[in-house]
Amino acid sequence: MSISVKHISKTYKKAKALQNISFEVKKGELFGLIGPDGAGKTTLFRILTTLLIPDEGTANVDGFDVFNDYKKIRNGVGYMPGKFSLYQDLTVKENLNFFATIFGTTIEENYDLIKEIYVQIEPFKNRRAGKLSGGMKQKLALCCALIHKPEVLFLDEPTTGVDPVSRKEFWEMLKRLQQKGITILVSTPYMDEAELCDRIALIQDGKILEIETPQALVKKFPKSIYNIGANNMYQLIKSLKSYSYQYSVFPFGEFVHYIDTRENFSTRDLLQFLESQSLSDITIEKTQPTIEDAFMELSK
Numbered sequence: 001m002s003i004s005v006k007h008i009s010k011t012y013k014k015a016k017a018l019q020n021i022s023f024e025v026k027k028g029e030l031f032g033l034i035g036p037d038g039a040g041k042t043t044l045f046r047i048l049t050t051l052l053i054p055d056e057g058t059a060n061v062d063g064f065d066v067f068n069d070y071k072k073i074r075n076g077v078g079y080m081p082g083k084f085s086l087y088q089d090l091t092v093k094e095n096l097n098f099f100a101t102i103f104g105t106t107i108e109e110n111y112d113l114i115k116e117i118y119v120q121i122e123p124f125k126n127r128r129a130g131k132l133s134g135g136m137k138q139k140l141a142l143c144c145a146l147i148h149k150p151e152v153l154f155l156d157e158p159t160t161g162v163d164p165v166s167r168k169e170f171w172e173m174l175k176r177l178q179q180k181g182i183t184i185l186v187s188t189p190y191m192d193e194a195e196l197c198d199r200i201a202l203i204q205d206g207k208i209l210e211i212e213t214p215q216a217l218v219k220k221f222p223k224s225i226y227n228i229g230a231n232n233m234y235q236l237i238k239s240l241k242s243y244s245y246q247y248s249v250f251p252f253g254e255f256v257h258y259i260d261t262r263e264n265f266s267t268r269d270l271l272q273f274l275e276s277q278s279l280s281d282i283t284i285e286k287t288q289p290t291i292e293d294a295f296m297e298l299s300k
Ligand SMILES: Nc1ncnc2c1ncn2[C@@H]1O[C@H](COP(=O)(O)OP(=O)(O)OP(=O)(O)O)[C@@H](O)[C@H]1O
Pocket: 012, 013, 015, 016, 017, 035, 036, 037, 038, 039, 040, 041, 042, 043, 044, 157
């Protein structure tokens, strides 16, 4: 195992940030922690990178204990925190040099690992980090986290606030790093990114709801979901929520994902009901569950 977490709990004054968390990440795996803001993801990253001590439980990274072997972990892992990982007043090159130096290495020594990413930011190597775009900052931060050739890479919400094209490129880079044998633990609030992981842990309010492959998670979704559209989204949601047989209703892009409580659900009854609510252009179609649906169901 590359990462092993056993019964970890952490409380800050009143907030129970993590409650009895256990999971394992295999060597070379791309493992996602998926959950909304405040779920406890950053707290878990801080514990695994030895910056925070848990109240209870134990954790191992690459065979080292987060408490007893903290120095070995600090030398051997790469960490890209959600915020403030770069020195805004230093240039691209200076930031990279800085991280290489504190790990006792040089850019040249490990250039192979970062080359593919670095060439994209090289044209801006004399620009201060604070003046880079979100996507460029993210690439530089990833280079800095990789400069000492870590065995395990921790990425805390690396794509938050980054445009969709850069997000896609970033995930392609992660896949390539994984092929080089690096174990990756990545957190994201974006459910579409969850599909790109080998396995995911859905986390909410400091608890793990489920650990699965993304494919198995949607496959074992136990209920039928309908995609419903109408001329007035607000009225549609309000009406569906007032419908006696509704089990769950939640907005999904320009549609609503709806689950009915009845075994013998007929779309005709629902259509009649919605028409009686002064809605028009109504469409009701059965749809495939997504990871977001699984998350909503598990957190109910
Ligand atoms: N230093 C702190 N002092 C008090 N409460 C904290 C502290 N850090 C986090 N919390 C609380 O612990 C809970 C988990 O926070 P954490 O930052 O780990 O979650 P997260 O999933 O990373 O979310 P975010 O993306 O918002 O950082 C939240 O309720 C948060 O308000």
